[in-house]
Amino acid sequence: xxxxxxxxxxxxxxxxxxxxxxxxxxxxxxxxxxxxxxxxxxxxxxxxxxxxxxxxxxxxxxxxxxxxxxxxxxxxxxxxxxxxxxxxxxxxxxxxxxxxxxxxxxxxxxxxxxxxxxxxxxxxxxxxxxxxxxxxxxxxxxxxxxxxxxxxxxxxxxxxxxxxxxxxxxxxxxxxxxxxxxxxxxxxxxxxxxxxxxxxxxxxxxxxxxxxxxxxxxxxxxxxxxxxxxxxxxxxxxxxxxxxxxxxxxxxxxxxxxxxxxxxxxxxxxxxxxxxxx
Numbered sequence: 445x446x447x448x449x450x451x452x453x454x455x456x457x458x459x460x461x462x463x464x465x466x467x468x469x470x471x472x473x474x475x476x477x478x479x480x481x482x483x484x485x486x487x488x489x490x491x492x493x494x495x496x497x498x499x500x501x502x503x504x505x506x507x508x509x510x511x512x513x514x515x516x517x518x519x520x521x522x523x524x525x526x527x528x529x530x531x532x533x534x535x536x537x538x539x540x541x542x543x544x545x546x547x548x549x550x551x552x553x554x555x556x557x558x559x560x561x562x563x564x565x566x567x568x569x570x571x572x573x574x575x576x577x578x579x580x581x582x583x584x585x586x587x588x589x590x591x592x593x594x595x596x597x598x599x600x601x602x603x604x605x606x607x608x609x610x611x612x613x614x615x616x617x618x619x620x621x622x623x624x625x626x627x628x629x630x631x632x633x634x635x636x637x638x639x640x641x642x643x644x645x646x647x648x649x650x651x652x653x654x655x656x657x658x659x660x661x662x663x664x665x666x667x668x669x670x671x672x673x674x675x676x677x678x679x680x681x682x683x684x685x686x687x688x689x690x691x692x693x694x695x696x697x698x699x700x701x702x703x704x705x706x707x708x709x710x711x712x713x714x715x716x717x718x719x720x721x722x
Contacts, residue, residue, distance in 0.1 A: 459488055460556050460587065462628035465639065470494050472585045472621045472641045473554050482540065482550035482581075484532050484565070485557055487511060489518055495554060496522050503543050503550055505532045533564050549579070556587040559633075563608065570615045570644060573661075574654040580644035584616070593620050593638035600704035607665040611658075613705045614651070616642040649709045657712040664700035664708075672698050680720045688714055 460466065469491065473481075475498040486492045486504040488511070495502055501524045506512045512529040519525040526543045528535065541549045557565055569584055571577035588596075597618045598604035612618060621639040626632035651657040656679075664675050673685050673696060680688070686696050692710060694703070703711070 458556075458629040458631060458633050460490060460624075460628060461630050462624070465587075465622065465624050465628050466490060466494060468622045469554065469556075469585055469587065469639055472639060473552060473583065475499055475552075479552050479582075480544065480548055480550045482553045482555075484553065484555035486515060487556065489515055491554060491556065492519065492525070496525060500524060501526065501544060501548075501550075503528065503540060505530060505535065505540070507531050533561060533568060551582045553581055553584040553586070555585070559589045559592070559635075562586075562588055562592050566608075566612060570612065570642070573611055573614055573651065573658045576615055577644070580616075582643075584642040584644070585621070585639065586642070587624065587637055587639050590623060590636035590638045593640045596640060596642075600707065601702055603701065605701040606668075607661045607700075610661055610703075610705050610708055612642070614647050614657075614709070616644045618642050647705065647709065649706055649713075651709050652713045653716050656716060657709060660712055660715075661700075661708065664703075668700060670699070671696075672700055672703075675700065680715060684718075684720050688718065688720065 473495070475481075475495065477498065477500060479499040481495055481499050481502045483492060483495065483502055483504045486506055492502060492504060492515070496519070503526045504515065505528045506515060507530060509529065512527060515527055526545070528540065528543050537549070541547050553569055569577060569581065594604045595606055595609055596612050597620050598609050619641050621641055624637035624639060626634070626636065628637070659679065660676065663678055664672055666675055673682050676685055688711070689696055689698065692707075692714060694707065
C-alpha cells in the first residue's frame with residue numbers, strides 16, 4: 445500500500461496512478477532477479493513496490509526530504525531497498541555505488557522524472573558523444589513529456605529532429621513504449637507524456653573524432669531554418685562542403701534535421717579524412 449502525499453511544484457511532482465501505465469513500465473524494464481535498479485524520484489513508491497520483489501536491489505534517489513522519510517518507513521522491511529536523499533544531477537556515481545549493499549552499480553534505470561531535468565538527466569545517464577557513460581546501463585526506462593519522446597525517437601527529415609535526437613541516438617537505441625495521457629497522473633500535467641526505453645550501445649559507425657562530431661551538431665542545429673552549407677561555415681568552406689555533400693549523395697540544400705545519425709557520423713569522418721576540419 446502506497447501513501448498519499450501533497451505534490452510540490454518546485455520539484456515538478458505528478459504522481460502516476462494508472463495501473464496499465466505502471467504495468468507497461470514494469471514490462472519495458474524486463475526485470476530479472478539479478479538486476480540492480482536505479483529509480484530516480486520514487487515519490488510515493490508506486491513503482492518501487494512493484495519492482496522490489498523481482499530484483500536483487502533497488503537504489504532510489506529522492507530529493508524531497510519528507511518523501512524520503514516516508515519511503516524509508518514504507519520499505520523498512522525490504523532488505524534490497526536502499527535510499528539516497530539528494531539531487532540526482534548532483535550526486536556522484538561513487539556515492540550511488542556506495543549505497544549498494546555490496547558496492548555494485550545499478551545496471552538498469554527506471555524513473556518517472558520531473559520534466560524540467562530531462563535533458564541534463566539524459567546526459568548523466570548516457571554520457572556525451574565525447575565521453576559516453578561507462579559502463580553503460582543495460583536499459584533506461586523513463587516517463588517523459590511526449591514532445592521529448594518524439595524528439596528522441598525522431599527519424600531523419602522529421603521536424604522533431606534536433607541535436608538532442610542525434611546525440612541520444614548515437615549513444616542508444618530509443619523506442620516509445622506507450623503514450624500516457626494527463627489523466628494518468630495526480631495532479632494531471634498540462635501535457636501528454638510517454639514511456640520510452642533507451643538501450644545504450646556503441647553506434648555501428650564509430651565517429652573517428654567524437655569532438656568534431658559534437659561540434660558539427662552544435663553548429664548544424666544552431667539555426668534549423670538555415671541550410672547546412674551556411675551553418676557549418678565556421679569549420680569548412682562552403683565550396684568544400686558542397687563537394688563533400690555531393691560525394692556522399694547528400695543534396696546541397698540539406699538542413700540539419702534531414703540527416704540521420706549515420707549521415708552525421710559519415711560527414712564528420714569524411715571531413716577528417718579529407719583534412720577539411722579546422
